[in-house]
Amino acid sequence: MKAQNIFNRIIIFYKDGFRQMTIGWTLWAIVLIKLFIMFAILKVFFFPNFLNSKGKTEQEKAAYVREQMIENEVKNDNR
Amino acid sequence: MELLNTSLVEWSRAQFALTAAYHWLFVPLTLGLGLIMCIFETIYVKTGKEEWKRATKFWMTIFGINFAIGVATGLILEFEFGTNWSNYSWLVGDIFGAPLAIEGILAFFMEATFLSLMFFGWKKLSRGGHLAATWLTVIGATISAFWILTANAWMQFPAGAHLVAETQRMEMTNFWDVLSPVAVNKFFHTVVSSWVLGAVFVLGISSWFLLKKRNVEFALKSIKIGSIVGLVAIVLTILTGHTSAREVAAKQPMKLAAMEGLYDGKTNAKLVGFGILNPSKKYDNTEDPFIFKIDVPIPGFLSWIATYDSNTFIPGINDVIKGGHKQLLDGTDALSFAEKRERGLAANEALQKINILYNQKDTIAAQALWNEQVQAGNTQYFGYSHIEQEKDMIPNVPLVFYAFHIMVILGMLFAALFIVALIMKDRLKKAKWMQIIALICLPLAFVCSQMGWVVTEVGRFPWAIHEVLPLNAAVSKLATGSVVTTFFVFLVLFTALLIAELTIMLKQIRKGPQEN
Numbered sequence: 148m149k150a151q152n153i154f155n156r157i158i159i160f161y162k163d164g165f166r167q168m169t170i171g172w173t174l175w176a177i178v179l180i181k182l183f184i185m186f187a188i189l190k191v192f193f194f195p196n197f198l199n200s201k202g203k204t205e206q207e208k209a210a211y212v213r214e215q216m217i218e219n220e221v222k223n224d225n226r
Numbered sequence: 227m228e229l230l231n232t233s234l235v236e237w238s239r240a241q242f243a244l245t246a247a248y249h250w251l252f253v254p255l256t257l258g259l260g261l262i263m264c265i266f267e268t269i270y271v272k273t274g275k276e277e278w279k280r281a282t283k284f285w286m287t288i289f290g291i292n293f294a295i296g297v298a299t300g301l302i303l304e305f306e307f308g309t310n311w312s313n314y315s316w317l318v319g320d321i322f323g324a325p326l327a328i329e330g331i332l333a334f335f336m337e338a339t340f341l342s343l344m345f346f347g348w349k350k351l352s353r354g355g356h357l358a359a360t361w362l363t364v365i366g367a368t369i370s371a372f373w374i375l376t377a378n379a380w381m382q383f384p385a386g387a388h389l390v391a392e393t394q395r396m397e398m399t400n401f402w403d404v405l406s407p408v409a410v411n412k413f414f415h416t417v418v419s420s421w422v423l424g425a426v427f428v429l430g431i432s433s434w435f436l437l438k439k440r441n442v443e444f445a446l447k448s449i450k451i452g453s454i455v456g457l458v459a460i461v462l463t464i465l466t467g468h469t470s471a472r473e474v475a476a477k478q479p480m481k482l483a484a485m486e487g488l489y490d491g492k493t494n495a496k497l498v499g500f501g502i503l504n505p506s507k508k509y510d511n512t513e514d515p516f517i518f519k520i521d522v523p524i525p526g527f528l529s530w531i532a533t534y535d536s537n538t539f540i541p542g543i544n545d546v547i548k549g550g551h552k553q554l555l556d557g558t559d560a561l562s563f564a565e566k567r568e569r570g571l572a573a574n575e576a577l578q579k580i581n582i583l584y585n586q587k588d589t590i591a592a593q594a595l596w597n598e599q600v601q602a603g604n605t606q607y608f609g610y611s612h613i614e615q616e617k618d619m620i621p622n623v624p625l626v627f628y629a630f631h632i633m634v635i636l637g638m639l640f641a642a643l644f645i646v647a648l649i650m651k652d653r654l655k656k657a658k659w660m661q662i663i664a665l666i667c668l669p670l671a672f673v674c675s676q677m678g679w680v681v682t683e684v685g686r687f688p689w690a691i692h693e694v695l696p697l698n699a700a701v702s703k704l705a706t707g708s709v710v711t712t713f714f715v716f717l718v719l720f721t722a723l724l725i726a727e728l729t730i731m732l733k734q735i736r737k738g739p740q741e742n
Contacts, residue, residue: 160346160347160350161342161346163346163350164342164345164346164347165346167346170287170290170291170730170734171290171345173730174290174291174294174295174730175294177294177295177723177726178294178297178298181298181299181723182298184719185298185301185302185305189302189305189712189715190305193305193309193708193711193712193715194305194306194308194309194712195308195309196308196309196312197308197309197310197312197702197704198308198312198315198316205393208316209316209392209393209394209395210581210584210585212312212313212316212317212394213391213394213577213581213584214581215313215699215703216313216394216574216577216608216699217574217577217578217581
């Protein structure tokens with residue numbers, strides 16, 4: 148019963164807090180739009196995990212990185 | 227079109243730098259303004275005067291805007307690790323896992339919990355309870371910074387870990403070694419310099435109110451608190467800057483040489499106050515590095531800063547390449563680039579054989595061969611096998627030199643600003659010149675903070691992880707075009723966020739502290 152009261156009080160605390168927000172609504176909108184762009188667009192379409200395309204298991208990924216460490220073809224040609 | 231022909235490594239670096247630089251506009255203001263906001267509320271709780279509550283709420287709103295716009299922008303850096311810097315990401319996974327997990331679980335949830343109590347709890351919590359929530363929000367943000375900065379410091383000085391051939395991961399051998407003096411100094415220097423930024427921010431905004439001749443009492447109170455915090459913070463910044471410089475001298479001598487434009491090492495080395503570098507100077511010619519320079523008029527000051535002994539030899543860029551000097555780290559003779567590369571190539575050749583053995587499932591023979599290389603002391607120079615020429619060891623000297631000196635000069639300017647503000651007290655409301663200077667200092671505080679990171683990050687070139695993994699081996703083999711695309715996507719996204727921040731913040735500042 149006591150636990151339920153605390154739960155209710157937390158809900159009411161947040162409900163009142165959100166209701167009384169003024170500038171907070173704009174900020175929440177920006178946060179949500181930003182998170183959508185980051186996780187639904189950037190992460191999905193532009194930032195896949197590169198090593199996942201090189202191996203499925205940890206051993207395969209380790210082997211790929213080992214190959215890279217042995218002979219790296221990417222050279223910094225702008226020095 | 228020459229810009230678009232720049233290499234994959236350079237575009238990947240540019241993209242990371244862009245993201246980190248934008249992210250770092252928000253973080254120091256959160257840390258700095260957060261502390262000042264806490265002090266305002268503490269005074270309110272102590273005195274019970276409503277004017278302090280109004281002031282607290284005003285700065286808290288500005289803090290909230292900055293926090294909301296900046297939150298999660300750092301996650302993009304983690305996206306880039308996995309996509310653009312996959313070799314690096316794989317190598318450091320074991321090391322970064324622990325600090326970043328602690329950061330995520332403890333600090334982030336702490337921040338998130340107490341942030342809502344802070345903003346929603348004014349009428350629901352007792353004064354003391356609300357004050358505790360405010361302090362814990364800022365402490366949570368600072369703890370977050372601690373773990374991120376520990377991870378960054380480890381890249382500058384990778385202690386407490388060794389490279390395992392089979393997994394190709396740096397595996398942690400001692401957690402406490404990861405929390406090295408480099409990490410501790412970096413944390414304190416970064417946090418206290420963020421307090422300086424917060425203080426300059428408060429002085430700048432408050433001076434705007436004075437210029438507009440409104441909310442004068444609030445502005446004067448804010449300037450007083452900001453100046454006291456700023457002065458204490460700038461002293462701490464100088465002290466931690468000094469101890470950080472000692473760490474750099476011992477562990478990253480090339481970075482220190484670049485910071486000072488020092489090509490040939492010296493005993494009794496002087497600290498350069500400011501100078502103009504000679505653009506024709508190369509490491510392998512005999513031209514003077516400077517067109518003009520002003521040294522700090524204390525004999526052997528750079529040597530003293532590095533070791534507390536003004537007679538110490540400070541290696542220059544050419545000494546780091548040629549070796550032979552006594553290393554400040556442990557007093558041993560420094561190896562030349564050629565010797566380090568030879569050892570790195572030996573380790574790399576062994577890894578080629580080891581790779582074949584692993585492919586043949588002969589892990590015992592592979593491990594034995596790697597252990598031989600560890601015993602021979604070759605594996606610690608493995609990274610040098612990816613650096614072909616000695617000139618590739620040298621960071622962008624002008625960028626590091628100017629960034630370092632601009633940072634120091636601006637720091638001195640801010641110290642003077644705080645002192646003058648404290649001396650002038652109420653006379654500030656009529657001193658338009660001082661109000662204008664304080665307002666001009668506001669963007670300069672962000673420039674100063676960015677310059678610090680330029681020194682740290684550009685100065686450690688060519689390493690992603692110092693002496694273990696150079697940038698050209700750390701980068702993923704992506705199409706350069708895709709990196710260019712995401713660079714401009716981020717440029718647009720972050721610029722939009724910055725415009726949003728400035729627009730909302732300026733609107734709120736114009737409103738000023740509210741009665742209710």
